[in-house]
Amino acid sequence: MKGKVVWKEGMAFTAKLDGFDIIIDADEKVGGKNLGPMPKGLTLISLAGCTGMDVISILKKMRVEVDSFEVSTDGSLADEHPKKFNTIKTTYRFTGNDISSEKVKKAVSLSEERYCGVSATLQPAVELISEIIINGEIID
């Protein structure tokens, strides 16, 4: 599995992945021009996308239908350099009629414990916590 970033100008790079191009840049505060997202946050998207795809595909196999589904990942960084992720909270939000909270909990734990390679990569360094919300209600 390969990725590449090619310097454009200033702090901007073209990221190349799976045949797609994504412009990344730094914020204006650190000399960028804000032409694209900053690179550190891509780790959050990588985690959210990885577990999100696991969960939607497991739910499909379980014949659980959802109207909407989103995964937020909220990271807190170390105060000192290197500013690594200390904690990432993953929130799984679903809406729909007749969503079994037991099946959703099972799908999320299968992703977190068994399938999501990004979670497994981050685990030793980052405290990973998660929450499930179905139709606005937090599920324990």
Next chain:
Amino acid sequence: MKGKVVWKEGMAFTAKLDGFDIIIDADEKVGGKNLGPMPKGLTLISLAGCTGMDVISILKKMRVEVDSFEVSTDGSLADEHPKKFNTIKTTYRFTGNDISSEKVKKAVSLSEERYCGVSATLQPAVELISEIIINGEIID
């Protein structure tokens, strides 16, 4: 620092980061439609972009000018689930006249050891190795 992915259809999600949208999807082999890059590789781009921005900004401070600069990250995954990254090799490639290999080595090691929060996040789980190539020559 926050990221979010919003389910579109099938395995495709819209990733939202720093005010930008990126479509991510799975490969056709696993039920996606290949509408965008796969999420796991975003970890590689996150690392390449983080260290790339460190290095280009440190070189600017050192008054080292380069014609071109790219950072490739090549990851190998575990064979079994969860398919975490076992090793990531980062290759820094520069072209230009009059590039001091000592200054480049210094800039890369400052990023790897001090500044890059993504390296520091991955370090405990992943063997991180790196290589510097200036005008086609590997620098020891």
